[in-house]
Amino acid sequence: MISVFLLFLVARVSARYTADWTSLDARPLPSWFDEAKVGIFVHWGVFSVPGFGSEWFWWHWQGQQPPDPKCVAYMAENYPPGFSYPEFVNGFHAQFFNPEEWADIFKASGAKYVVLTAKHHEGFTNWESPNSWNWNSVDAGPKRDLVGDLGEAVRNRSLHYGLYNSLYEWFHPLYLDDKKNGFKTQEFVKLKLLPELYNMVVRYRPEVIWSDGDWEAPDTYWNSTEFLAWLYNDSPVKDTVVTNDRWGAGCACKHGGYYNCEDKYTPGQLPSHKWEKCTSVDTLSWGYRRNMRLQELMDLPAIIKDLVSTVALGGNYLLNVGPTADGTIPTVFEERLRGVGAWLEINGEAIFASKPWRVQMENATVPVWYTSKGDTIYAVMTAKPPGTILQLQTPKTSASTKVILLGSQSPLPWSPLYPNGGLTVLLPELPRLPGHVWTLKLESVH
Template sequence: MCQIATSKSAPPYQPTWASLDSRPIPSWYDEAKLGIFIHWGVFSVPSFSSEWFWYDWKGNPTPAIVEFMKQNYKPDFTYADFANQFSAEFFQQASQWADIFNSSGAKYIVFVSKHHEGYTNWPSKYSFSWNSVDVGPNIDIVGQLMNATRQRTNLKFGLYHSMFEWFHPLYLADKQSGFKTQNFVNQKTLPELYEIVNTYKPEVVWSDGDWEANDTYWKSKEYLAWLYNDSPVKDTVVVNDRWGKGVQCKHGGVYTCGDRFNPGVLQKHKWVNAMTIDKYSWGFRRNAKLEDYLTIEELLQTFVTTVSCGGNMLMNVGPPSHGHITPIYEERLRQMGTWLKVNGEGIYASKPWTYQNDTITAGVWYTMKKSKSGGTADVYAFVFDWPGSGTLSLGLPKVSPATVVTLLGFPGNLNYHTQSAQGLDIEIPAIPVNKMPCQWMWCFKITAVKN
């Protein structure tokens, strides 16, 4: 596993990957396990396909989107015209958002400050007339969400920022030069990155849109050295791995290795599963069907397998343009919170165990916390399906004389029988449905398991 920071003191980091990669990941991030991703912008107005609507209309035209625009908008309508309809009338000073995100059991949020369309959700000095104060809702969205989050919750506040913009003239000119010029980086990308950190002090800086040019073009190493050495969040900030072509899954902070990355096996470096409740889009879709949304059972299974293998899960919601979190998203978030209130002991600040999933019973995944005595561990077995036979057979835990088995949220200890070398059969109590310790997935705590 990756090194986790235990102290705020650190030597200055140099603008080289060898130096930058030596920085420990702040411990708060590894302990948090769950974050909420929020994609919101001008793309939330058409909300027809995804957050890539503009590119799929004008950059690489998709017939369905071209026809949608032809049938519903006048011929001279431009993408910029959508900004006037980005109303955010139900954003309500972001208090509703902060309260719902807090109810999910997540420990941090990552909000899209700017996507590939270039529209900034804050009054950027470097995005004249294409930001949320100059056109659209006429408010500092990032600032309001930051204030609501920090005033109403203990959630860490993070920001996503796209390094490139599909149709920005300076970027297109740099691209035409083979990225030998850096006018877009010097005049747009870097100034924005410094601006959001100095203004809002995000504790996650999630970079994206980096893949067409290398990190030298983006001046990523120089920026990260400043972020780690001199920025107002130098001791606590967490970054990802999207800082240039070929960098992903090799350098940076936590590894994303691609969207919805969930390898199912233990990883050597701290990683994150950035995924969506809507299976097909990060932004809101008006034409989404019920079956397009992950069920709470699917979300929990994704979450537990992620944590068991050493990752965090960054779970995305896409609000509509008016700014009210839709009921399907709110339900999923509150369901996660309900489940974590019962089972969070086996999630927060847990570590991957020697084994990630069981060899006898399918759908059983493990986490652990080291015992204070040092020789044993408390192992948490997450069970996807309630045992129908009255017995839960586990092949891997090697119990000690001090071992006690409990079901989180249910009073008392459970009876169990040991198998030959290791493993045990846990007697499942007959629990009425209305007495179940939460639903959807269950966690059995097995104390004093031999390492």
């Protein structure tokens, strides 16, 4: 018995991850993430104050060459000459920020995790980072720990909490020096990035680290593998944390935990690796825009269809909203989130903890996406059939097959379509559902 225990201890000690991609990529993804399926992304920062163009406003105004003329004109028309971007922090009051209300909305959306921007490319941290003196939400602007306050409210509702962190900062002097040196020096990484990341993880224990801003330099510059080895071996979240794939130029879709690949990534077929689609209700921005128009927003049917196809292809769906500088979630965003939640209230059985089926989609009577749990499959109709007959080509039925419309208890009449597979279902009058998307539960099929 003692020898067995010693072998167990040796195995535990030897199962440490080394600071290389072969070892790190072999780490199993914590199961909660694949089961969660739906998350909420929140882009909030000093960029919410100008609220113009996108969260990249500072770069478009003063970074890129030539500057975006729309951003230049916006500043000329609304702010005095010589106004600097850091002065926008004085308008970042967050006076109406109520983390309990935000968390209630996120819970009502049906999402299982929330990812907040701890730091975007502008370098402003939404917490009291000791490495970002006077450019953080406690020293300036809101004078409040936004990361901590939201995290507490989110976790009190049994939601997982994650943090977005940009590796690079557009105008940080140390980063610009390293960039000028061809990234042969690492002063920014040693003195700013890594100390801040370690502190953030120990302090807030995020279960998702959503890395970004990696593309200008290789992972060896960012010391990504060393950080991830510590994260997986010794950090307070080593057993539960998940990470994405943005850890250096060329890492996307190749290395890390789950894959984002690119913003709004939509694979044409079932990927072999766990992935996540991040997308935004506002199709033109992740941060809040004062001048957004209704036609520029995803409507509820589009969001639900996007969610369904993403999950059917094995992905998670991370839906973004951009709060205002005063700390409110625009009503139109709240309406979308609550609409998703109302749909998931009825159809969530087909989404949460589901697996991709052997066939992900067919387009016979109407477009149908499939998910599965054991010998039960779910056929999600993303359009209303023209009549009361629905034909499904793919499922193979048995004598014990049962078909149920989610939201209803009574089994539906069905008959075989072919001798070796398929079925014809007699549909009832379909109820009005958010997004006009309905789900059939098919038991004892393969």
